[in-house]
Amino acid sequence: MQGLAFDIAHLxxxxxxxxxxxxxxxxxxxxxxxxxxxxxxxxxxxxxxxATIQNMPELYVTAMIALLFKAFxxxxxxxxxxxxxGIHREIDTVVGTGLTMLAGMALxxxxxxxxxxxxxxxxxxxxEDLAFALSVLLLGLLMMVTxxxxxxxxxxxxxxxxxxxxxxxGAKGMPLVVEISVAFSVLIAFIVIGIFLFRIRERFDxxxxxxxxxxxxxxxx
Amino acid sequence: xxxxxxxxxxxxxxxxxxxxxxLMPNYRxxxxxxxxxxxxxxxxxxLLVVRPPQPNDYFLVDELSVIxxxxxxxxxxxxxxxxxxxxxxxxxxxxxxxxxxxxxxxxYQLMMFGMNVALTANNIGLMWVAIxxxxxxxxxxxxxxxxxxxxxxAWKYFIxxxxxxxxxxxxxxxxxxxxxxxxxxxxxxxxxxxxxxxVAEFDPAxxxxxxxxxxxxxGTKVGLVPLHAWLPDAHAEGPTPISAVxxxxxxxxxxxxxxxxxxxxxxxxxxxxxxxxMVTMGxxxxxFAAFMLYRRRDIKRLFAYSSIEHMGIxxxxxxxxxxxxxxxxxxxxxxxxxxxxxxxFAVGHITQIKGTQRIGDIGGLTATHPGLGWGLVLxxxxxxxxxPLGIFMSEFLVVSSTFSRAPLLAIPLVVGLLVAFxxxxxxxxxxxxxxxxGTQAPVRISYxxxxxxxxxxxxxGIYLPPAVVVWFQHVASMLG
Numbered sequence: 001m002q003g004l005a006f007d008i009a010h011l012x013x014x015x016x017x018x019x020x021x022x023x024x025x026x027x028x029x030x031x032x033x034x035x036x037x038x039x040x041x042x043x044x045x046x047x048x049x050x051a052t053i054q055n056m057p058e059l060y061v062t063a064m065i066a067l068l069f070k071a072f073x074x075x076x077x078x079x080x081x082x083x084x085x086g087i088h089r090e091i092d093t094v095v096g097t098g099l100t101m102l103a104g105m106a107l108x109x110x111x112x113x114x115x116x117x118x119x120x121x122x123x124x125x126x127x128e129d130l131a132f133a134l135s136v137l138l139l140g141l142l143m144m145v146t147x148x149x150x151x152x153x154x155x156x157x158x159x160x161x162x163x164x165x166x167x168x169x170g171a172k173g174m175p176l177v178v179e180i181s182v183a184f185s186v187l188i189a190f191i192v193i194g195i196f197l198f199r200i201r202e203r204f205d206x207x208x209x210x211x212x213x214x215x216x217x218x219x220x221x
Numbered sequence: 222x223x224x225x226x227x228x229x230x231x232x233x234x235x236x237x238x239x240x241x242x243x244l245m246p247n248y249r250x251x252x253x254x255x256x257x258x259x260x261x262x263x264x265x266x267x268l269l270v271v272r273p274p275q276p277n278d279y280f281l282v283d284e285l286s287v288i289x290x291x292x293x294x295x296x297x298x299x300x301x302x303x304x305x306x307x308x309x310x311x312x313x314x315x316x317x318x319x320x321x322x323x324x325x326x327x328x329y330q331l332m333m334f335g336m337n338v339a340l341t342a343n344n345i346g347l348m349w350v351a352i353x354x355x356x357x358x359x360x361x362x363x364x365x366x367x368x369x370x371x372x373x374x375a376w377k378y379f380i381x382x383x384x385x386x387x388x389x390x391x392x393x394x395x396x397x398x399x400x401x402x403x404x405x406x407x408x409x410x411x412x413x414x415x416x417x418x419x420v421a422e423f424d425p426a427x428x429x430x431x432x433x434x435x436x437x438x439x440g441t442k443v444g445l446v447p448l449h450a451w452l453p454d455a456h457a458e459g460p461t462p463i464s465a466v467x468x469x470x471x472x473x474x475x476x477x478x479x480x481x482x483x484x485x486x487x488x489x490x491x492x493x494x495x496x497x498x499m500v501t502m503g504x505x506x507x508x509f510a511a512f513m514l515y516r517r518r519d520i521k522r523l524f525a526y527s528s529i530e531h532m533g534i535x536x537x538x539x540x541x542x543x544x545x546x547x548x549x550x551x552x553x554x555x556x557x558x559x560x561x562x563x564x565x566f567a568v569g570h571i572t573q574i575k576g577t578q579r580i581g582d583i584g585g586l587t588a589t590h591p592g593l594g595w596g597l598v599l600x601x602x603x604x605x606x607x608x609p610l611g612i613f614m615s616e617f618l619v620v621s622s623t624f625s626r627a628p629l630l631a632i633p634l635v636v637g638l639l640v641a642f643x644x645x646x647x648x649x650x651x652x653x654x655x656x657x658x659g660t661q662a663p664v665r666i667s668y669x670x671x672x673x674x675x676x677x678x679x680x681x682g683i684y685l686p687p688a689v690v691v692w693f694q695h696v697a698s699m700l701g
Contacts, residue, residue, distance in 0.1 A: 118426035119398075126398060137391060141384060153380060160387055167394045173406025174397055175346065 005053045006125055012046035013132035013166060017108060020139035020159055024104055025097045029082050029151055033075045036155050040070035043162045050169040053125075059169055066165065070158065082151060095146045107138040129170030136163030227268035228280060228341060231290065234262045235334035243327035248312055248319050251326045252305035258330060259294070259301040262337070266294040276414050281343030284696050289340045289477050292555055296469045296562050297333050299670035303566045304329070304462035306667040310573050311460070314662075321365055325460070332358040332466070336474045345393050345411050348478060352389070352442065355471060356382045363459035374454035381451040385441025389478070392434030396485075399427035416485055425491035432495055435482045436502070442475035444529050445536060446506040456525035457578065461569030464521055468528040469562035473554060476532070480539060480700065487542075487701045499540025500630065506533030507637040514644035519578045520571070523648055524564055527604055530641050531557045537634065538619045539700065541626070547697035549618035556611035556678055557604070563674035564600040567593055570666045571652075575659040584651055584658030596671050598653045603678050605645040606638060611681035 019039045026032040044067035051059030095103075115131035140160025144153050168174055238258035245251040269290060273282045282290070308325070311317040317325070335355035342348040360382065364375030393411075400410040403422045409415045420428075441448040456464040483495045510530035517523040535557065538550030570593055575583050586594030603610040616638060623631040 114430065118424075118430050120426075130395075130398070134391070137387065144380065144384070150376070157380070157383055157387075160384070164387055164390050164394070167391060171394050171398050172401055173410075174394065174401075175408050175411060 005049075009046070009049055009053065009125060010128055010132075012042060012049055013129050013170075016042050016046060016162065016166060017132050017135045017139070020136050020143075020163075021101065021104055023155070023159060024100050024139065024143055024146070027097070029149070030079060032152065032155055033078050033082075036159065037071045037075040039159055039162055040066055040074075043165060044071060046166060047169045050129075054172060056173065062165065062169065066162075070162070074158070078151065078155075100142065100146050104139055104142055107142060108135040111135045111138055123172060126170050126172060130167055133163045133167035133170060136160070136166060139163075226274055227265040227272065228274050228282060230265035231262055231269065231294070231337050232334065232341065234258055234265065235330045235337060239327045239330035239334060242330055243323065245326070246319060246323060248308065248322040251323060252308055255326050255329060256298070256301045256305055259298040259333070262333065263294040263298040266290050276343050278408060278412060279344050279347055280341050281413055282341055284692065285480070285699060286340050286477070288551065288555070288693075288696060289473060290337065292473065292558055293333075293336055293340060293470050296466070296558055296674075297336075299673060300462050300465050300469070300562060300566075301329070303465070303569065303667055303670045304460075306665055307460065307462055307569050307573070310664055314573075316366065317460075325362060325365055328358045328362050329462075329466075332362070332471075336470060339474050340477060343413050344408075345396060345413065345416070347411075348481075349386070349390055349393050352439070352474060352478065353386050355474065356386060356442070359455070359459075359463065359467065359471060362463050363455045365460060366458070368458070370454075371458035374451075374458035378451040378455040381441060381448065385438045385448065387438070388434045388441070389438025392431045392438055392482075395427055395431035395434065396482075399423040399431060413481065413485075417488060420485050420488045421490065423489055423492075425489055425493075428486055428489055428492045432482055432486045432492075433498070436479060436495075436498060439475045439478045439482075440502060440536075443472050443479060443536065444506070444532050445502045446509040446529065446533070449506070449510075449529050452529060453522045453525040456528070457519055457521040461521070461565055461572065464525070465562040465565035465569070468525070468565065469558040472528065472532055473558060476535065476554065479536070483539065484700055496540045496542050499536050501540075503533045503535070503537030503540055504630070504633050504637070506530070507537065507641075508533075508633060511637045511641035511644065514641055515647070517648070518580055520568055520580050520583060520652070521565075521578050523580065523645075524561065524568065524604075527641065527645065528557075528561055530637070531561070531604070534616065534619060534634075534638075538622075541619075541623060541630075542701060543622065543626070544694065544697045545618060545622040547700045548693050549615050549622060551693050551696060552681075553612065553615035553619065556615055556681060559674040560600055560603045560610075560612060560678050563671045563678070564597065564604060566667075566671040566674075567597040567600060570664055571597070573664045574662055576662060577659065580648060580651065582659045585653075585655050586657075587653050589657045589661060590666075592668055593666060594653050596668070596675065598649065599675050599679075600671075601645055601649045601653075603675065603682075605642045605649075609679075609682045611678040614682050614685075 016039065019035060019042060023032060023035045023039065026035055044063045047059055047066060048063040051057060051063060111134035112131050115134055116127065119127040119130060137160050140156050140163060143156030143159065147153050147156060235258065238254065242251050242254060245254065269282055270287055273287065308317065308322055312319065312322060332355050335351045335358060339348050339351035339355065342351060360375050360379045363378055364371050397410045400416055400423055403419050404410050404415055437448065444452040456467055483499065486492050486495045507530055510526045510533060513526050514523065517526060531553070535550050535554050538546045538553060571583060571586065572578050574590065586597060603612055606612050606616045620631060620635060623634055
């Protein structure tokens with residue numbers, strides 16, 4: 001039973017890393033949003049499984065928040081937003097897909113090496129969970145760097161936060177206050193982002209961040 | 222005890238005021254209320270010094286945090302005074318509508334609340350949540366003018382700040398994982414007082430990696446190079462009272478978090494020494510910002526880069542460690558907060574008078590506006606580190622303690638200080654002296670906050686009260 005519990009936890013956390021890779025090469029916004037929803041569902045499953053094997057019922061709340069909010073509410077509203085903004089066409093990444101995938105692999109290798117080496121003493125479950133979580137975090141960061149579209153960056157940021165929640169859930173008995181706050185801050189962050197996107201549309205009729213980059217206070221005559 | 226605890230007031234006053242101000246449509250009333258609330262918070266923070274509460278699972282007030290809290294509430298109060306005048310002008314000229322001002326005041330108090338929670342937290346999770354909250358509140362204020370530039374600045378700040386805060390959370394989780402086998406599951410693994418007493422038994426490898434994440438994460442909010450990119454934009458494009466608070470307070474709050482974790486790491490003999498990392502980042506920030514100062518054409522960006530420079534010096538001093546360098550770091554931090562916010566008070570009025578932030582369009586201020594011009598001169602002279610002002614003394618202590626322990630490190634330090642000094646003096650001559658340049662709009666000026674800060678900085682350069690010296694020395698020895 002113990003072996004199976006570990007295997008399922010690894011399967012779920014490993015799939016999260018895999019889906020992070022899937023997100024990296026999605027070059028159209030609607031499909032990117034779909035893959036993000038899948039990412040959130042996997043996170044919810046992973047957190048729920050942690051709740052079961054750690055016997056921590058509070059974690060189910062975190063799982064439910066991930067499922068309802070990140071897998072459902074956010075993707076739906078993002079999809080409506082991009083349709084309203086008329087940007088559900090192709091998006092282009094700053095760096096080529098192949099190069100990004102290679103960088104992603106390097107990051108995963110890095111986080112495996114770092115995490116497995118330093119946590120040699122720790123609980124094996126937390127240990128590999130942590131390595132996967134750091135991979136998800138770094139892949140989210142990579143995605144934020146390689147996207148120039150604001151929506152793409154936001155999704156990158158949310159997948160990064162998914163990695164954080166995975167790490168928090170894997171840490172045995174970590175007080176719930178943190179998980180809720182993480183979930184809650186995602187909510188706030190999303191509201192902020194919503195406001196920003198709204199304002200960006202008002203001002204620029206575009207959410208292409210390169211349009212913003214042209215406006216630097218100092219470079220104006 | 223039936224009397225309301227000062228700690229409760231320090232936390233509740235900003236929170237309740239934020240709620241009240243969010244509903245208060247009249248900007249004159251809300252400005253006055255903002256000042257009043259900040260004054261009450263300052264007074265209760267003063268009571269904390271006299272009668273510090275016992276630490277519990279969530280809150281802790283010790284000698285280190287009291288310095289930050291008093292500084293925080295003091296600058297929060299003086300900035301609210303300046304803000305009242307500043308906002309009045311913004312409304313008259315139509316840059317802001319009353320609705321936005323309502324929002325601005327609520328966010329101002331919410332930010333103060335977040336900072337006070339972060340500084341009094343005895344729980345690494347709570348501290349993280351509080352710092353995240355201040356980030357969100359300040360992002361919203363930075364974007365308040367809704368111009369191209371302010372939106373870009375807010376977005377950049379939001380993205381970089383969030384990534385930093387995510388790294389910090391990962392580091393926090395790692396600290397918990399390191400603590401969990403020793404102190405047990407649940408809350409104790411996140412409490413500072415527990416962590417500090419048991420840290421020697423923690424797994425050193427985990428602590429090392431945790432500290433790197435925490436330094437990068439909170440270091441983003443301190444504005445350390447190469448994670449500083451948000452800082453000049455956020456300072457330049459937001460309302461000037463917020464520039465003053467960002468430089469004077471928010472950077473300090475993130476620094477406080479870094480310091481706490483540094484002390485934690487240093488208490489574990491098997492973990493790496495946190496000093497060299499901080500020394501490197503501090504020196505890089507100092508050198509980078511010092512050279513960048515020369516190319517600034519925007520007055521608020523100029524002083525934002527000067528903040529990066531000073532945070533670099535402070536982080537360097539704390540990284541060096543030891544009683545003398547820590548003492549210098551604490552003093553430098555206090556003096557920098559006071560001086561830089563005084564400069565931003567002056568700059569806020571100057572930009573309102575001239576209607577621009579371009580340095581080339583501002584000139585001869587001592588002739589046209591003597592009070593403001595000489596205030597700016599005094600502030601810049603202080604921030605550049607000329608004697609006999611307070612920053613000269615702290616920088617002198619940093620340099621001399623470095624010379625006695627690691628002379629090679631003192632060379633880049635002194636070069637950086639001199640380069641920054643040259644840049645600031647070069648810009649100051651154009652701004653303050655020579656022929657008056659630019660338009661002149663009539664502006665009400667509040668001199669009190671600016672000169673109050675400068676008076677303290679001036680007095681501290683000449684005479685530090687023995688009580689303060691003893692207090693700072695005690696904290697410096699605590700920081701190790």
